Amino acid sequence: MSRELRLRIVSGIVLAIVVLAATWYGGVAFRALSALIALLIYSEWSTITRLPSQDFRGNALGWLAIASIAANILFGSEDYAIPLLGGFTITAMLFAGLRKSGTWWLPGGVFYAGLSGISLAAIRADDAVGLVAMLFVFAVVWATDILAYFVGRALKGPKLAPRISPGKTWSGAIGGTVSGVAAGTAVAFAHFPGTGLWIVFVAFLLSVSSQIGDLFESFIKRRFGVKDSGKIIPGHGGVMDRVDGLVFACFAAFLLAVWHSMLNNGILTSVGAFLLGLGL
Template sequence: MQTELKLRIASAVVLAAIALGATWAGGFAFQLLAVAIGLLVYYEWSTITRLVESDFRGNAFGWLSQVVVAALVLLDHMSLTLPVLAGSIALAALWVSIRKGSWWLPGGIAYAGLTSISLAAIRGADYLGLIAMLFVFAVVWGTDIFAYFVGRAVGGPKLAPAISPGKTWSGAIGGTICGVLSGLGVFMAHFSLQDLRIPAIALVLSIASQIGDLFESFIKRRFGVKDSSRLIPGHGGVMDRVDGLIFACGAALLLVLGQLLLSGGRESAFGSVLLGL
């Protein structure tokens, strides 16, 4: 086995153990993981898009916004996180408009901030939050792993050659099918399947995760970089590992917020709304 492949496997095992351990523990442990991912994502985003060079003061505000969001998550003031993040994005957009700065600034604030918020919101502190987070992990990881292997085995037409030449339609379809089945496996290990809502949610999350993967590929191609950073041996950066997860969690957050609006906000457990329980 090649040294690089061994390094990738070892890093993947360590990362999975950390993620699953924090997910099982929940509470502050998972909140800490969520904000760590969010802060590292902003670091890589600002580095890739060269915000430090192009807009130092704007980037400083971006860091301040991420620290405030992280503090709110760690203090368990989740109801304040989205309003604070929305205000930060608006202020950053105003700054860019006045100073003719980079629109990658408000984009990065939104991307990284929603990463921390959506992860922490999905896991929550209860049993349903644990299952909901495992459900999302299963969909995203199942999609990612099987998209790679099916694409390599079957080949065929490219999915988005201008953005990511290696991805194929066969891999995308195979990954989606396996991602949905993986999510259903986690759900049915704990609950009975009553209708098609859960497969539909898994389908949405699987597609969202692949869009997230393509989105990060677009950013890296736009700025001419191979990896988002070198923080993870054999894998590149944090964004390289969680790009699909970020979009899947964002999609889950939107699904839940939409359901809460339709129900008049009567549901209180994020996991119960996401899993349709």
């Protein structure tokens, strides 16, 4: 086993322990983790897209937006997170559009990083249902990621998106999706046996979303000629490299819950309960 592989395995285990511990404790611990992820994602995003050199003042506004959202995640209520995100994103868009040196990567970074923290915190929330819902999302995303890699290497076949990520294949994508649905369904059924086919649909949606998130980050890195989003995680690269699929799955879960609430009473009471099909 090479030194690099050992480093990758050890840092991966440590990272998993930290994330799962914060998930188990919930409350301030998980909200702090969500806020930190939002800040780190924006830091890496702005570095990759060269925002400081392209639009220094705009990037400062972006940092103000993300810092406000992170503070709201940690100390505020999820009820205020959506208008904060929307307001700061619109402000960033206007600022970027009015300045000749403005770039649309600025509002994109605010939206991507901000929604990452908000959706993670909203899914976990502070109750037992939120814990199961978060573990369900982890199971889907991690099983999808791991099995897509091994199935793709074993079966090979046609490329999924050769211009974006040459290593990914359709066999890996399908294998990862099947594995993600199976793992997520098993976690949900172990705690709530009556969830029915709804959980299969949600697991499928999250698995596909996580793979889209992986491709999206690959597109950004290829667009700017970057190998890794950062160097903060030994052997793995940056935070975006590790959470690209997870945050897209959380986006899908959170936005689906918001859309469902808008069609009904307009009040989003529990993202976790919605994901697990409780009370639908």
